[in-house]
Amino acid sequence: MSSGPSAPGSSGSGSAAFERLVVERARAAERLTALRLEFARLLEYSADVGADDEHDIEGASMPFEREQLRATLRQAAGKAEEIDAAFARLAAGTYGTCTLCGQPMGAGRLEARPAARTCARCA
Template identity: 55%
Template structure:
């Protein structure tokens, strides 16, 4: 297993780069929409500009949430609580942390997906 801090910091770097790319993509879509007076809602070429903006905005929000989760995990690491389930207080399986380094709970205490 790799060092948790190294994994978390690598994830933070990847997500930060991805976020910058997404924000650039968003700016390009907005700029492209200013240069055209095409009928966005009836574009025979495919997705509307509004859809593309919405899709990129959703990806930006997900990346922002990832950064929040990574920062919280780094804070738990600094506090000495990283790897401890926030619900039951037992250790989180190292294999779970390897796959999901921002995990706050053990598998048994993880709520089912909505």
């Protein structure tokens, strides 16, 4: 039974790359869910203590925490988008090929960063 075609630039099979991406996407989804829940709780807490951040016991830390969490959420969403783009490259047959120089990335790079778009040289 064949394990699928090899991804360009990798010594692994296409199905192995797919499995790595599935695992990475599941982790990213879990992280996004946890961060969204944390953000909702933070907003709920903010509403409970009032909108006056200046006179809040927490002081300026509440707005800072909200912005920090927003930034972390954006970063996690970006990672999920990178993984989705890697799935698209896998489906198109270009997974494992550097999007800048067009050279194979190599199995080590793809094992370390399954959603990588570029080879180590171009990164």
